[in-house]
Amino acid sequence: MIEIAVTGVTGHLGGAVAHRLAEAGHPLRLIARTPSRAPSLPHATVAAASYGDHDAVVRALRGTEVALMVSAAESADRLDQHRAFIDAAVAAGVRHLVYISFFGAAADAEFTLARDHHATEEHLRASGLAWTALRDNLYADFLLTLAGPDGVIRGPAGDGRVSAVARVDVADCAAAVLRSPAAHRDRTYHLTGPEAVGLADVAALLTAHTGRPVSYHPESLAEAHASRAHYGAPPWQLDAWISTYTAIASGALSPVTSDVALLSGHPATPLRALLTA
Template identity: 85%
Template sequence: MIEIAVTGVTGHLGGAVARRLSAAGLPLRLLARSPERAPALPHATVVPASYGDRPAAERALHGVEVALMVSAAESADRVDQHRAFIDAAAAAGVRHLVYISFLGAAPDATFTLARDHHATEEHLRASGLTWTALRDNLYADFLLTLPGPDGVIRGPAADGRVSAVSRSDVADCAAAVLRTPAPHANRVYHLTGPEAVSLADVAALLTRHTGRPITYHPETLPEAYASRAHYAAPTWQLDAWISTYTAIASGSLSPVTDHVALLSGHPATPITALLPT
């Protein structure tokens, strides 16, 4: 069996993919910037590596045929980190790289970070590697955490809708592609939930589930920037946060696909199934 490299193993998605592959008995190489935080899994070896350190990444990937590249943490130099890792994978002899991208990745995407994903995909296509791009939508798990302490979801999403996908479904899809990568060579998949919901829908759902009044306030753009000013975040990060909502408003995050079922073998998980018990 070929050894599969998995990045992002100290996070939600990479860790979930690694656990699925380990449970299937597949040999793994877990790449982690902080190896001490990596999960201890059967059939897995932990190797220190980071996206921004190309020589270390190249050493960590040497001898690997298939690798999962979970997108790096949000930062001003995220695309540069991605490019360095892709170049390291190509130099190390990786044959197939699976990349976690974002729905609607494009140079002019409303969601500013989707532009980073487009730039990464373009570099991947030019790298000579065989690749697969899994473009997931916003996480449904994330939508359920949006209410503030006052029970209000705030954002300039207007009455737009989003076909949010569960993290678990994305992990299932990524694990399936990594187990049998050949049929997915140079393919793009759009991973969504089974329906598109509005933030007002999310507020109503949480209200029914918790018994606590949850409401949605569709902010204007000036309100959105003002309400987040206290974080003192850099401009690029504020733009990213706020464009999450304006992307919903634009309708670009509303398409629903069957790609989760196509890859995972089960229907996409509805947001109602993710409510805490």
Template identity: 65%
Template sequence: MAFVVTTGATGKLGGRVAARLAAAGVEQRLVSRDAGRAPRLPGASAVSADYGDPEAVRRALDGAGTVLFVSAAESADRLDRHRAFVDAARAAGVSHLVYVSFFGAAPDATFTLARDHWATEQHIRAGGVPFTFLRDNLYADFLPGMAGEDGVIRGPAGRGRVAAVAQDDIADAAVAVLLDPAAHAGATYDLTGPQALTLEEVATVLTAATGRRHVYHEETLDEAYASRQVHGAPGWQVEAWVSTYLAIAAGELDGVSDAVPALTGHPATSLAELFGG
């Protein structure tokens, strides 16, 4: 059996997957921009390749069977880099791509970066390589980071709900697919937590779980843009930040899926369980 390639192994999600595959005795190649930062794992080798360098990616994927394709870091040219990676994977003869996409990916998604995920999915489909798409909801692990130093979560999310999913659950689901890719060929899985919560409810759960007071403050659209301008981020990134909340308000991150328990054999982790132990 050809080895598995795990991209993003220096990150939180890819690192989790790589560790699980190593524990299962799977031979894998860890691909990242800096191989020196890759985790030292049994049965794993590490190579450097940037998604935007098709020749380096092709060499890194040469001989691989299944590839976990973790989306690139957010950037203005991320879609171009994704397309370059997919083309290089096809040229390398990869037999299956498992792409980490986003919940509700669509050409008209409110969350601007979900549109890039949809376009990446379409490029994978057009390339002819067998695939599986893992459409993750917002990472539950990152929800505390939406609060400011004062514990206030600010944004124009209204009373919309988000079915945030724990990264450990995503990693377990990804490993289940990577260990038996043929059984999941052509499938798209919406990975969510067990509940869809408003940001007010998220704040309540975080307060109880962490002991630090969290509250939700609903911003107007003008307030949302103004409060984020202080970070000096480029326009596309500010738009992405604000549109995350607008997607919640529009109901596009609502809805609980059974994909996590179906793939992993265990219940999805609730927000209270994730931070309360």
């Protein structure tokens, strides 16, 4: 088995992928900014690197042929970090890069951060590396955390719907691609849940599961900006938060695909199942 490099191993997704590959017996190179936080897994070594540190990434990736690039934490310079990591992967001799992108990534995407994912994909395609893009929709796990302390989900999502995908399904898909990368060379997959739900549906599910009343308030854009002003977030971040909801309202996040089943071998996980897991 070839050694597989995995980034984001201290987070939910990268860590889950690393555990799946370790259970299958794959030798791993775990890449983390803080190596002491990396999981302890059999047949795994740990390398220290942050995306923007070209020399550290080259050292961390050298000797590996396949790597998983979990998108970096949201920041004003995230695209620069992504491009730097891809360039370092080329310099290190990586042959195939699997990138965790976003559903509907495009230069004019309603969700502003999906524009950065599009630009990252473009840089990856131009790099000369073999690539696979896994465009996951919003995480279903995230939807279940949207209610505020008062039990209200607030956002300008109107009556739109979103085919949110369970994080465990994305991990299963990524692990499957990394185990057999040649079969997924230069392919884009669109990872969704089994159905599209509205935020009122999410509120109803949470109410039924917890017994605590949860409701959905469809904000106007003015309300959305006002209700988030106290965070003091920079404009790019505020736009990202609000466009999460307007992308739902526009219908951009509602299509349902069968790519989770295609890659993982099992049906996509329903939102309701996450509440009882």
